[in-house]
Amino acid sequence: MPQIVRDVSQLRAIVAGWKAGGDAVGVVPTMGALHEGHLSLVRAAKIDCARVIVTIFVNPKQFNAAEDLQKYPRTEEADAALLAPLGVDVIFAPPAEAVYPPGFATTISVTGISGPLEGAHRPGHFDGMVTVVAKLFGMTAADRAYFGQKDWQQLQVVQRLVADLNLAVKITGCETIREADGLAMSSRNGQLSAKARACAPALHTAMQRAGAAIRGGAPVPIAMRAARAEVLAAGFDEVEYIELRSAVMLERVSRLDGPVRMLAAAMIGGVRLIDNIAV
Numbered sequence: 313m314p315q316i317v318r319d320v321s322q323l324r325a326i327v328a329g330w331k332a333g334g335d336a337v338g339v340v341p342t343m344g345a346l347h348e349g350h351l352s353l354v355r356a357a358k359i360d361c362a363r364v365i366v367t368i369f370v371n372p373k374q375f376n377a378a379e380d381l382q383k384y385p386r387t388e389e390a391d392a393a394l395l396a397p398l399g400v401d402v403i404f405a406p407p408a409e410a411v412y413p414p415g416f417a418t419t420i421s422v423t424g425i426s427g428p429l430e431g432a433h434r435p436g437h438f439d440g441m442v443t444v445v446a447k448l449f450g451m452t453a454a455d456r457a458y459f460g461q462k463d464w465q466q467l468q469v470v471q472r473l474v475a476d477l478n479l480a481v482k483i484t485g486c487e488t489i490r491e492a493d494g495l496a497m498s499s500r501n502g503q504l505s506a507k508a509r510a511c512a513p514a515l516h517t518a519m520q521r522a523g524a525a526i527r528g529g530a531p532v533p534i535a536m537r538a539a540r541a542e543v544l545a546a547g548f549d550e551v552e553y554i555e556l557r558s559a560v561m562l563e564r565v566s567r568l569d570g571p572v573r574m575l576a577a578a579m580i581g582g583v584r585l586i587d588n589i590a591v
């Protein structure tokens with residue numbers, strides 16, 4: 313079993329020992345409730361790094377809705393069992409007081425690319441995420457960190473943070489792992505009712521169809537409207553956004569000119585799902 317560490321000084325002492333021996337250290341930041349998507353990040357980290365830390369911390373600062381935080385799944389024992397066969401060295405699962413001790417007063421904001429999409433629909437989310445990710449980089453002193461492309465905008469924001477603050481950590485973005493029916497794996501999928509779970513893959517199907525239409529020459533606004541209608545007809549309650557954006561700067565695009573991403577967020581049965589694909 314990986315060693316479970318909750319104390320920041322203990323973690324730093326362990327990492328200092330590894331580094332003194334010349335080992336490269338990789339970190340996989342998570343909020344727990346692990347699934348194959350997370351495990352794919354761990355496998356990528358194991359290929360590059362002699363030592364791997366998985367962090368499990370449900371970061372209150374990045375939740376913009378109290379109910380979302382309260383019902384977020386917490387399954388630490390099962391998580392540890394999933395990580396055991398992968399050769400993870402340490403699970404760092406600090407209590408909130410270790411991450412945000414009394415007097416904690418810093419918030420880090422990445423402007424620009426944090427604004428649209430998730431930033432517009434989850435006020436405060438990216439400030440909370442960036443602040444904790446910067447802290448996790450500081451606490452783990454990792455040389456490399458692994459993030460999923462499922463949270464595409466998060467990945468771009470983290471890359472910006474690292475570049476802007478000259479942080480000595482190399483970021484790797486790993487492909488989205490999907491269920492057989494195309495639904496992107498997510499800890500929140502477990503909150504779907506059987507009926508909602510059956511409808512949920514429609515989000516990815518509609519995005520793929522719209523992507524193919526755009527590649528075939530369909531006007532972007534028409535393809536986006538059709539995708540939105542398809543998702544709603546499949547049983548989703550609301551489409552928060554479904555948009556074509558430049559892949560890194562996340563600016564609106566209406567033509568396939570350079571790397572382009574389609575990104576979407578939609579609600580079904582009280583659960584918020586996000587997805588994105590290359591177009």
Ligand SMILES: Nc1ncnc2c1ncn2[C@@H]1O[C@H](COP(=O)(O)OP(=O)(O)OP(=O)(O)O)[C@@H](O)[C@H]1O
Binds near residue numbers: 350352460489500501
């Ligand atoms: N299906 C997936 N494929 C690849 N990476 C993933 C997948 N799901 C999550 N990740 C990545 O795992 C890391 C931790 O994510 P997190 O713990 O929030 O899990 P999650 O499944 O995205 O949960 P949720 O979106 O419900 O909060 C992030 O870098 C995220 O992008």
Ligand SMILES: CC(C)(CO)[C@@H](O)C(=O)[O-]
Binds near residue numbers: 342369374441444
């Ligand atoms: C990167 C992260 C672990 C920071 O809390 C979280 O945003 C997530 O799980 O994607």
Ligand code: BAL
Binds near residue numbers: 375463466
């Ligand atoms: N997976 C992104 C983290 C969040 O939803 O808060």
